[in-house]
Amino acid sequence: MLFIDKLFEKAKAKGMSDVQVFLTNNSDLSIEVFEGQLEKYEISNSISMVIRGIYQGKMGTYSTEVFDEALIDTIVDNMIDTAKIIDSPDEAIIYAGDKEYHELTDLYNEELNALDVAKKIEKVKALDQLFHQADPHVTIVETMYAEQTKSVLLQNTKGLKLSNKVNSSMLGGQVIVKNENDQRTGFDLIISNDFKDYDIEKLSNTIVTDAVKTLGAKPIPSGQYEIVFDRDALGILLSAFSGIFSAEAVQKGMSLLKGKLNSKIGSDLVTLVDDPFMKKSSRSRSFDDEGVATRYKELIKEGVLTTYLHNLNTAKKDKVSSTGNGFNGTVSAVNLGLLPGQHSKDELIGMIKNGIYVTDVQGAHAGANSVSGDFSLQAMGFVVKDGQIGAPVALITVAGNFIELLQNIEAIGNDVKTGYYGITCPSIKVKPMVVAGL
C-alpha cells in the first residue's frame, strides 16, 4: 500500500523514530428472516488503520478510515501532538518481530465465501421454518446469519510485516414461547466457518425445547443453594472476569489477582488456558497487535495462578517476556478456555441435593465487579432436588465472589462449548451460593 510507505517516510522526516500500522479489512454479510420472509440483508466492506509512532520516546496514536495521501501530514502532526502529552514513564516499543510464528492453516475457509448468498438465505429460512414447526408454544421467531471475513496486516519501520486472514459465520435464532400465563425467550447460535457444521434440526429443537421448559418460571425462596452453572452461563461469568488476568490491570492496582502469582486461587480441578491457535475461532491469531508471536498458555494450572497476560509494556515492567496478548492497545486473552473434567452434565446435576441448575445469567456488564471480584447476577434455571430437575426458576440473583467461585468448584463437566462471548468451557458444579428470590 503506497499510503503506508508515504506515511512511514513522512513520519521519519518529521522526527518520529519508528512507526507501525495495523490495518484491518472487514467484509460482512448478515441475513435476518422474520415470519418466513427475508427481513433484513446487510453487506459491507470497511477498512480501518491504527497507526502508532514513537516521538521522543513517547507513543502517539491515530486511527483512520480515510486513506487519502493528503491526510498524511495531519496524521503525523496529530501523532506527534498526542505523543507530546504522554507523561507516563512507560517505554514506547515498536517490535522487530519474533523468529517464529505458529502457522495457522484452517482459519480461512474459501468455500464459505464462495457459497452462493441464495443458499445462505435458504438455510436461514429453513431454520426459521423448523422453529415454527418445533412446538405450538412458539409465537415469534427471529432467525439470523452473520458472516465476516477479516484480514489484518501489521507493518512497521523495523521491517516487520505480518498478515492474517480469517472468516467466520454464525447461524442462530431467538424464539418467544407463550402459554396462558407466561412468555419466555430462547436463544442460541452456532459459530463456525464451515457450513457443514450447521445442524439446524438439532439447533432449532434445542432452543425451542429449552425455552418451553422455562414457561412458568418463578422465583424461589432466598437462601443458600448448591449450583450447577451450565456452560453458557459460566461462559458469561468467565467473560465478565477475563480482564483480571491482564498484567496491565494488575500493575495499575485494578485487578483482584494482584500479588497472587504462583498462589492457589482456585480448586485443584481448575485449569484455565488461553489458546490463540484454537480451530474455527475467528479470534485465533499467530501474532498480536504488537507483532509478538502468540502462544498457548495455562493461566491457572490445577488451581495455581501461573501467569498474567502481557503485552510488550507490561512484560518489560515485570521483567518477563510478552505472552503475545497485546490487543487493541491493551492486554486481553485470545481464546480463554476452562479445560473439561470427567462428568456429564447429568452427573453434575445428579450431585445436587438441594440447589439450582443455572442455565443463564444476565447483567454481567454491571453486576460483576472485576476490581473486587464480587458479582450479583440475575439468573434463570431449574430447581434441583435430590439430583432431579424440577420447576423452572426466574427472577433470582446468584451472588458471590469470583475467586471464591473458583475455589468452590467441586466438579467439572465434559460438555465444552465455545459460546457467544468467545469463552470455551464446560458446565461446573459449585458449593452453595447466596441466592435471592422471594
Place this chain on the structure above:
Amino acid sequence: MLLEKKIIEKIIETALATGGDFAEVFSEETVTGSIQTVGGLVEKANSRKISGVGIRIAHKLQSVYGYTNSQNPDDLIKLASDLSKSFSDETKTTPIQLGELEIGKKHQVKISPISVKQSEKVELLKKAYQAAKNYDEVIQQVMVGLSEWVQTVVIANSEGRYVSDTRTRIRIGINAIAGKDGVMQTGFEGPGTGKGYEYFFEDVNIETIAKEAARIAKTMLFADECPSGVMPVVIDNQFGGVIFHEACGHSLEATSVAKNASVFCGKLHQQVASPIVTAIDDGTIENAWGSANFDDEGYPQKRRVLIENGILKSYMVDKLNTRRMDHQATGSSRRESYKYSPTSRMSNTYIDNGTSTFEEIISSTEYGLYAKKMGGGSVNPGSGDFNFAVSEGYLIRNGKIAEPVRGASLVGNGAEILWKIDKIANNLDRARGMCGSASGSIPADVGQPTIRVSSITVGGKKGAN
C-alpha cells in the same frame, strides 16, 4: 468531505431501480479524541477519523443495508446496485430531486472540543486526579479519561429529505479505587454533555465530581455486604432512571413492539403503570447528551410522552417499523454510526416529577434499601425480566438512612414494576449513559426524581436476614 447532492441523487435512483419503494443515504464524518490518565499520568491518547456511507433500501417489509468507508461515487453506486439486486420487481427509473440541504440549528456549541489544546485537557484531567486522590488515604488508584466526538451526518432519502446535523459529545469518566487490607471497591462518576468544552466552565466543577467518585469508593470499602430478599427500594434521582430505561423503555421501542415481542404490545391507551407515573422520552432538550436536531432517518427529533398518569400513550417508532405497526413514526431512529442500519431507540428518557419529597419517602419507609447510585442493567424485552446493579446503597431502618451496603442488584419484571412505584419525589434530574442495542452503542440520558418501589427482589451476598 461529505457527499455531493448530485451523487446522492444518483445513488438513490440506482437503489430504487429494481422496485424498492424507499431508499436512504447516510453519510458520516466523525472525529474523535480520547485521553486516558492513570495515577495522574497520561498513558494513552488517541485521535480517530471515521468516515463512511450507509445505504438502505426498503421494499414493503423487507430492507437491505450496506455500508462502506469508500467515499468514491463509483463504489457507492456499485454498492447501491448490489443491494438493489435483492429485489427484482421491475426495472424502473424514479428521478430523485432533493431540495435545499436543511441544516440542524439547535444544540449549538461554543467551544468545539477538537479546537481545545491537548495540554489544556490534560490539565483538567490532572485536576480531577488530584481531587480524587487527595480525598482520603484509602484512595489507591484513580483513572480519569476524557473522550469527545464530533459527528457530522448528511441524511437523504427518496422522499426528498435532505438534512445535515452535527452532534458534539464530551464525556469524562472518573474511576476511583479504594483499598484496605486486600479489599478493593470502586466509585465511578461519568458526567457528559451535548455541549462544547464550555461545559467544564459553565456546568460542572470537575473537582467536585472527582471527590464524589472517591467518596463512593470509600463508602463502599467500609460497607457491609447487602442482604437479599424482597423489600421496598428507594431509588434516587439522576442515574436511578436506568430502571425505567431498562425495565420499560426498551420494551416500548418498535424494535420489539413491531414484532409483537414486547410485553407492552397491544397496550396503547391502557393503564400500564401506577397512576402517579408519567414518563417521557425527549430528544429535543437543548444540548442534552441524547439529543439531536434530526434522528438518524433525517426527521426532526421529538418529545414523546410515553406514559401519562399511568396510561400508555406512545411507543418509540422509526419510519420503517411504521410499516408493521399502526403508529406514526416518532423521530426515534438512531444508530451508532454508518456501520449500523438505524432503528427505534431512546434519547433522553425520564420519569417526570411527582408530588412527594425525598425526605417524605425515606421517613415513610420502615425498612428497605436506599439505592443512591445505580450501575447499569439489562432487560430481556421478550419476557420483560430485568436486572440492574446498585453501586452505592444503604439500608433504611425506621425511616432513616442507616449503614451502607455493597454488591446489591435488583431484579424484577418491567410490566410489574411500573405498578409498584408508589411514591415519586419532585427532584427530577438526568444523568448520562451509553445504551447498547440493535443499532449499536449510543449516548442516552436516563433520569427520574427519587422514587419508591413498594417491593422488589434485592440480591446481595449476605443472604436473607
